[in-house]
Amino acid sequence: MKNNYLVKTPCIGICSTTYGDDICRGCKRFSHEVTAWIKYSDVEKDNVNSRLQKFKVLILSDKFSIVDDQKLFDFMKDNKIMFNDELNPLCWVFDLLRASSDDKLNLSDYGIEVKNSFKNLTNVELKDLINREFFELSVAHFDRYLRS
Numbered sequence: 001m002k003n004n005y006l007v008k009t010p011c012i013g014i015c016s017t018t019y020g021d022d023i024c025r026g027c028k029r030f031s032h033e034v035t036a037w038i039k040y041s042d043v044e045k046d047n048v049n050s051r052l053q054k055f056k057v058l059i060l061s062d063k064f065s066i067v068d069d070q071k072l073f074d075f076m077k078d079n080k081i082m083f084n085d086e087l088n089p090l091c092w093v094f095d096l097l098r099a100s101s102d103d104k105l106n107l108s109d110y111g112i113e114v115k116n117s118f119k120n121l122t123n124v125e126l127k128d129l130i131n132r133e134f135f136e137l138s139v140a141h142f143d144r145y146l147r148s
Contacts, residue, residue, distance in 0.1 A: 008084055009037060009045075010052050012098060022147075025131075028052060028138040030146065051141070053087055059133045060090040063118045063126065068111030072096075075110040094134075097127040 014026030017034045024034055033040075033048050040048070066072060069089040076083050076092055083095040093112055096105075103122045107114055118126060 008049070010049055011037075012082075023135065023138050023142055025135060028055070028134055030138075030142055053091055055134055055137045055141075056091045056094050057088050059130055059137065060093055063115055063130070064090060064093050064107075065113040065115065066090060066093070066111060067108075067113050071111035094130065097123060097130065100127075 010027040010029060011034075012026045014024075015034060016025040017023075017029075017031040022031050023029070024031070027034075029037075029048060029052070037045070066089045069092075072089060072092055073085060075081075076085075076096065079099075081095060081099045083092045085092075093107075096107075096110070096112075100123065103124050105123055107123070114121075114126070118129075121129065
């Protein structure tokens with residue numbers, strides 16, 4: 001089944017596959033997905049983006065709750081933060097943290113609640129933790145299904 005909203009590239013402009021990584025440290029796609037992306041059908045792109053979205057939601061739902069997705073949506077649009085508004089709003093948190101280097105950004109002002117277990121972390125620490133977990137999940141998936 002094809003979801004037209006998922007055919008957008010997950011690329012964030014920080015590609016490590018050009019340096020020989022099997023998994024991009026930016027978007028977390030596998031090197032063969034990065035290099036073949038323009039040749040992929042919409043269904044193939046959907047499959048890759050669906051996997052990435054599931055990984056993000058899995059990781060982010062442990063750390064955040066979206067209490068007002070409209071407030072978050074408006075903030076993302078008003079501040080021209082690149083995000084796919086068709087994805088789960090938890091994925092928007094990933095894009096917000098990626099785009100922000102400001103630890104003073106109060107996430108609750110934008111409809112995001114940090115869960116108690118993670119309230120002691122700064123935004124930068126949260127971003128690093130999420131990126132690390134996302135990368136580890138991608139490596140595990142790659143090792144299980146693709147590594148020969």
